[in-house]
Amino acid sequence: MAGTPERQEWRIATPAGTLHAVRHRAGDAGERRSPIVLMHDSLGCVALWRDFPERLARATGREVIAYDRLGYGRSAPYPGPQPSDFIEEEATSFKAVREQLDLERFVMLGHSVGGGMATAIAGRHADGCEALVTVAAQAFTEPRTLAGIREAKRAFADPDRMARLARHHGDKADWVLDAWVETWHSAPFAHWTLDDSLARVRCPTLAIHGEQDEFGSLAQPRRIAALTPGPAEPTILTDCGHVPHRESPERLIAPVRSFLATSPSR
Template sequence: MTDAPPEEIATTDHRIAVQGGGLFARRWLPAGAGAGAPTILLFHDSLGSTALWRGFPEALARAAMLPVVSYDRLGFGGSDPARAPLGQDFVAAEARIAVPALLDRLGIGDFVAFGHSVGGAMAIESAAAFPKRCRAVISESAQAFVEDRTLAGVRAARTQFADPDQAARIARHHGDRTRWILDAWIETWLAPERSGWSLDATLARVRCPVLAIHGDRDEFGSDAHPRRIAAGVAGQSRLLLIAACGHVPHRDRPDLVVAAVVDFLREAGL
């Protein structure tokens, strides 16, 4: 008995015009994906981009047999530079501004929102904003409120990235916008006015199934975050705590994450 050949994946790149500039987006489309299948929309973390997902989107598309789309937020990766600092409403603003443009320009009907770190909060905001089109949410290492552990991790990163050699690691992916990206992450989270932020009100408006993934060694948040996410949504939820895993499960335990997501989506009928 021979192994089946790997599923063919077509990859295409796109430019999406939004308020403030243009976004870079990439789509992975399995040859066997059914017509009308929901698209998995990926939301990257505070220092991320499509390139930094590495091989995960293709692996997810292949295993789930669903289209996957990743995009770079304004100011990140291949998207246009941002013209202003992030506002404190930047998480909710992503669902109001970027997501409608992506869905429209890429012809996406129903979707699954998958977000890493702050992208997980953006995925949840998108589910609340599009209750009839968002079929499921996967939050990975998402923050649901401002925790002392999160702020301590951000302060440690501020010290780390004061070293030019460490900042150069980010510059390899973001070029001359590196300083803006670091400030957008660090200064926004450490601002006094952020102390009362939480996803509680948004979670109460989420009706679709939710999978909350978290590593037990996540340096940017305790397991209080996925527990709050899973308990706070109106729809069905599942919690996955990964042992001996830090803030980036899709990099540290990619096979486990892909398998968990595929099982979750199958149970949700997708």
């Protein structure tokens, strides 16, 4: 789709703090289709999607919305330690986003842990979620996930890496890193699965995964595909790791565009 989507910034009030959100409007065509809501990963934020939201808006003709979860990016700090049920609880926080952005109908797309959150939202807000896309999402805790997190934590011993993280999260950067590492290595997460949330999903679902994902084996998207409506097999991106929207954005957008074009959504 030609043209550059219009960009608008929003502040969303919640009982726990204010959220930062950005809307990319795709023009008149996008006004007639349900918007896509993006959920970022454990170290992510709106800024770290880079130009993916604009690309996705142009390709699909839909409005694309991204927001910083509480504790991340330009949103307010999280009030305390991250709880062990933070993935499922994002569906509760999403209520304020949905109400204040007037999202009667919408599509969820989540990356990594954001894929789990998108799944929880799709199940808890089934009255409005028309389609779900997970990208490099985890459906259960496996050794590869924990090993990848430990390796990433060692890399953040480099002050330059922490400085880059702080560039996006400010003085919340230490909390962001600790929340990721400590939560996944906590006792409650030893046997965590996304199964309960997957069982509540009623909309068409597409699971996408990089063949070389360092944080999850192909068993992850296969479980998502097996437990949700939609294609029985996931879409596997060859020669791609954990961050397809940066490594190979056009190869990620192509199956999303095709999936949404054939899904029974507005």
